[in-house]
Amino acid sequence: MKIWIFFTLALLWLEMQPGVCQQFKRKKEAGENRVRQGRKKVKVRYPKVKEKDAISKSQSLLTQVLDKGRFLKVGETLFLNPGKTLELRCKGTNIDWSYPSNLDTFNDSRLSIKQQERYSQLIVTSPSAADTGEYSCWPILCDGQECQKDSENTSASYIFFTDKDEMFVPSAIHFEIIYLRPDKPATIPCRVTNPKIRVSLHREVPPEEIFIDGTEISYNPMKGFVFQNPSPEHKGAYYCKANSTSKSTPEISTKYQLLYVEVPSGPPFASIEASSSTARGGDIFNVTCTVFGEPEENVSFSWIFPGKVSFTVV
Structure with missing residues (x-):
């Protein structure tokens, strides 16, 4: 009788063991899932403020309108063919522009x-090729009637209007005087319409090609030849020569x-003079203001x- 009871209890114990193991295993797997999910949540959590800052820093105010509904972010340089209308847009409610000075000539x-x-x-x-130059825009910040340029948010792009028949940017001046001063660099502004054009600098008397070392004298296609430290030996008559693979003749x-000027540059000063020291009602008299300074x-x-x-006349 006792043996039969012991045998029955042994069978019951063996049947209960797999259920207990499976229950323990299920609890362990559920615990592991909870830990894994917790790690996943922490891994995809990023600071939102830094992300917004990165986006705002990469934004530019200046865009080019290609066609209706198509826009292009403008980089530091842009290469366009002459003849096709250029349209630029600058974001903001109060914007000012800078562009090549020839577009202001005769109220173009x-x-x-x-x-x-x-x-x-x-x-x-x-x-045209003459419109090659820097185009830039910036917001105008106003506090009441006082307004100023927001220099920190200026967007600029140098646009080359590449013209195979015009290697140099055309100029209305056929003979230009450049003053050399000991306290600042001087530039011979022979700019080109394509930075791939090879340009050399020549002196007329004595006739020679000037060696460009890239340090004391360097060339920038957006500026021209730059003399870092002008001296009396640099004075004289010069011209630039351009050569291109697309054009047979230079x-x-x-x-x-x-011209070398010994006196360092300084701020201008004004002198005012009236045609008469006294006047009666109805008289006409002139007041002349003359400015002396850099030519x-x-x-x-x-x-x-x-x-x-007060009003300003430019």
């Missing part, structure tokens, strides 16, 4: 700038007369007189 009607609700639009119709640039520098005059607010 090919240039138009319009401020839209969210961007400013610059259009140049029938662009092209000669504008002539440049380099060929852009000068703006600000006038203040009784009964009128």
